[in-house]
Amino acid sequence: MGLHDWSLIIFTILGQMSVGVFLILGVIHTVAIRRHAVEEVERLTDRALLAIGPVLVLGFIASLGHLGSPVNAYLSILNVADSWLSREILFGALFAVSGAVFALMQWRKVGPFALRRVVALVAAALGIAFIVSMALVYMLPLQPSWNLWATPVTFLVTSLLTGTLAIGVAFVASYAYERKRDGEDSAALAALLYDSLRGLVIAAVVLVGAQLVTIPLQVAILSGGETAAAVDSAARLTSDYGIMFALRLALAFIGAAIFGLFVYRSTLGQASQRVVGGLVGGAFGLVLVGEVLGRYLFYAANVPIGV
Amino acid sequence: MTEQQMAFYVDLAACSGCKACQIACKDKNDLDVGIMWRRVVEYVGGDWTRSGDAWVSTVYAYSVTVSCLHCEDAPCATACPSSALVKRDDGVVLIDESRCIGCRYCEWSCPYGALQFDGDTGKMTKCDFCADYLDEGKDPACVASCPMRAMDYGPLDELRERYGDLAEVAPLPDPSISRPAVVFGPHPDSRAGASTSGRIGNLEEV
Numbered sequence A: 001m002g003l004h005d006w007s008l009i010i011f012t013i014l015g016q017m018s019v020g021v022f023l024i025l026g027v028i029h030t031v032a033i034r035r036h037a038v039e040e041v042e043r044l045t046d047r048a049l050l051a052i053g054p055v056l057v058l059g060f061i062a063s064l065g066h067l068g069s070p071v072n073a074y075l076s077i078l079n080v081a082d083s084w085l086s087r088e089i090l091f092g093a094l095f096a097v098s099g100a101v102f103a104l105m106q107w108r109k110v111g112p113f114a115l116r117r118v119v120a121l122v123a124a125a126l127g128i129a130f131i132v133s134m135a136l137v138y139m140l141p142l143q144p145s146w147n148l149w150a151t152p153v154t155f156l157v158t159s160l161l162t163g164t165l166a167i168g169v170a171f172v173a174s175y176a177y178e179r180k181r182d183g184e185d186s187a188a189l190a191a192l193l194y195d196s197l198r199g200l201v202i203a204a205v206v207l208v209g210a211q212l213v214t215i216p217l218q219v220a221i222l223s224g225g226e227t228a229a230a231v232d233s234a235a236r237l238t239s240d241y242g243i244m245f246a247l248r249l250a251l252a253f254i255g256a257a258i259f260g261l262f263v264y265r266s267t268l269g270q271a272s273q274r275v276v277g278g279l280v281g282g283a284f285g286l287v288l289v290g291e292v293l294g295r296y297l298f299y300a301a302n303v304p305i306g307v
Numbered sequence B: 001m002t003e004q005q006m007a008f009y010v011d012l013a014a015c016s017g018c019k020a021c022q023i024a025c026k027d028k029n030d031l032d033v034g035i036m037w038r039r040v041v042e043y044v045g046g047d048w049t050r051s052g053d054a055w056v057s058t059v060y061a062y063s064v065t066v067s068c069l070h071c072e073d074a075p076c077a078t079a080c081p082s083s084a085l086v087k088r089d090d091g092v093v094l095i096d097e098s099r100c101i102g103c104r105y106c107e108w109s110c111p112y113g114a115l116q117f118d119g120d121t122g123k124m125t126k127c128d129f130c131a132d133y134l135d136e137g138k139d140p141a142c143v144a145s146c147p148m149r150a151m152d153y154g155p156l157d158e159l160r161e162r163y164g165d166l167a168e169v170a171p172l173p174d175p176s177i178s179r180p181a182v183v184f185g186p187h188p189d190s191r192a193g194a195s196t197s198g199r200i201g202n203l204e205e206v
Helices: A003-035 A038-064 A070-077 A084-108 A113-138 A150-182 A187-223 A228-240 A242-268 A273-300 B020-029 B075-079 B105-109 B131-136 B141-145 B156-163
Strands: B006-011 B039-045 B048-051 B054-057 B060-066 B085-087 B093-095 B116-118 B123-125 B151-155 B182-185 B198-200
Touching: A003 A038, A003 A084, A003 A113, A003 A150, A003 A187, A003 A273, A038 A084, A038 A150, A038 A187, A070 A084, A084 A113, A113 A150, A150 A187, A150 A242, A150 A273, A187 A228, A187 A242, A187 A273, A228 A242, A242 A273, B006 B156, B020 B039, B020 B141, B075 B085, B075 B105, B093 B123, B141 B151, B151 B156, B156 B182
Parallel strands: B006 B182
Antiparallel strands: B006 B151, B039 B060, B039 B198, B048 B054, B085 B093, B116 B123
């Protein structure tokens, strides 16, 4: 496990988280403006939207670490006709550009609302194409533990799960900033924050549930695989890396479900923002560490077919 | 006009596993430690089983020399994001190092471990079928070096006419994945590709 693999772990997780944040922000915005004033909603969502850019750029910079000749990186989109790796980079770049255009329009309120909606939908579609092509990069006939439907499913779950909780953290931070600037609590904004956090942790619980179903199924499919490499991959996951594997599942569950429950209850009980913020941050931290371990295992436990 | 696909032939029954081909390849291409465009894989298996008062041996071993097999459906060329891997008119898969970004994606796609990373240059390297020798009308270094005369090369169709069409030999993966340009002459003990009866006996060497 060298720099090579760590750069891919960072790139895939940050890339997926960026898309997840973008998609879920869109959902929150759409739902929230039905019950709250648009201006209030955007006091929370706009800064979260802007935070996506640096995260995605950081991911792309990390991806250069797995190239032997990073100066040639620009050549990586030459084989769009055949290579999923080229398509991954192309869709990633298009998502970055369209997302940046939308974020700029949204931040400066350029153009009518409907136009911004269209740009956001285009960026969201490109983001989904980025995640799908990222999964197809790994679905190679010689890599048994990657060549499963579980790869696109787990990539999407990682995207939405880390995205959900990252938004929770961004909202808490945005709220704290707004309150400091106004010099007082805004009841409307606080209600919006707590409403959103409850929705977010419910989503996180559903997502971690999906993950806790997918991962054991993936191991079961591998253990019953036809090739020795598939069986070895499953064995590495459950024995060689057994402790890390268990820890990865536990962290996702504790972060999303248990911390999520506390977040839910504390927002109902009108706990202080400091407590709520700490719980949301804890949930995000635990889930993120769990996802990093999971992605580490994705690379480390795979046994290729071939000589 | 497209020329015929070039291919290797290996007579597994004649191969003694001496690895002269591996060394000839390293010498001709001046390959650094850790890079082996041709490797000789030893497949071993079997056991001693009791039959009445006697112990009967089912132990077997044979060697498979493997390099880039210049596949007809080269998965490395499909995978390569910068189109650095291309098939020549004669089917030989060549790497254009000036276009290689060193992402190692071809390595994940190759069934034969043919794509190998050079840490000094940051590029992938691979067997080029001694393309310079072929153009001069000379034999590839591996073929020429074999003391058992177990190797041959030529257009795939001609090799198949002469030697048959066996391409599925353990421990090599299913040839339908990439349609490798290779013909094997069977060893009395050679197993089909999916065999799990044996294992690679010299993992530390290959």
